[in-house]
Amino acid sequence: MSDEPRQPYFQNFMLDHQTTDQDQGSNNIMSFTECLQGTNMDHYNSSLANSFGVLSPSSSEVFSSVDQGNQQKPEVGPDQTLANSSVSNSSSSEAGVAEEDSGKRKKNGLVVKEEQGQENTKNGNNKVDKKKGEKKQKEPRFAFMTKSEVDQLEDGYRWRKYGQKAVKNSPYPRSYYRCTTQKCTVKKRVERSYEDPTTVITTYEGQHNHPVPTSLRGNAASMFTPSLLSAPTPFSYGSNFPQDFLLHMHHHHNNTFNITSQPTSTNSASLVAASIYSHNNNVNNSLLHHYQQQLVPDQYGLLQDIVPSMFLNTTNHN
């Protein structure tokens, strides 16, 4: 039992905004390997990847970002403001309540989930709403890779597993989780790299529209995210985020963050990632600021490495 030599440490970061179709083949999210090869990446993507590559030539540190509707704007350079970026739509349905499977199969159609008792069930199982032109999932996906021997990366939320499927070409299964908070439609997908069992790929889908669950003590997450996630407006769309974040991060990382790894490891990276993702467009420097206030001395330094100094720095002019 014991302790395996490997601790969870930040490994990768990936962003996916959902592609329209064209762009890079059909796979929005590519494997690290593929990413590394940079066979099909956005302009600035490859740039970033390149940067990463410099640091870890043989490691897998890449993140892919794909736009959804108006994608196709490689104009944005790595050092640009990339402020335009489009953000991710914000899904058509407010709060994304109505989302859900397209026309829930429901053989008999008598069972009705209790969740979101709002108006989801609505009249008849006639798939009524359901955006017309829409196809596939609408919300942006956000994936990041973490090196860990455990999947349960504590990100501050409670998840309920609702499925598990074997991944083709991989001995490891993929698990599907959903936020247990009713009304929250956020989903999470966790799988392991088939070649690097130590690498876990977590893909988030959607955004939480509610503060982080209350209890959760015992987890660093509790002191990490509280005020952060419950911050101001859950829904504030306005800009993108990760690029800069990563850019700077890669500058400092390179070191392994070894946190007490237990069945449930709190990966600072995942925390940050999740947090930022939550606020996504709302990435106000204040947010980060809050962060650093919440940090524990020990982890503070750690976070410091991860959080782009520029963000913290910007609070100045704010």
Add this chain to the structure above:
DNA sequence: CGCGTTTGACCGGCGC
């Protein structure tokens, strides 16, 4: 007992 996990069935999309 409440709640989360397990697991096989099932569905919609897509390619052939």
Add this chain to the structure above:
DNA sequence: GCGCCGGTCAAACGCG
């Protein structure tokens, strides 16, 4: 039209 495939549901089970 059929089969593959990714994703989801839901009944049953297990655990505090």
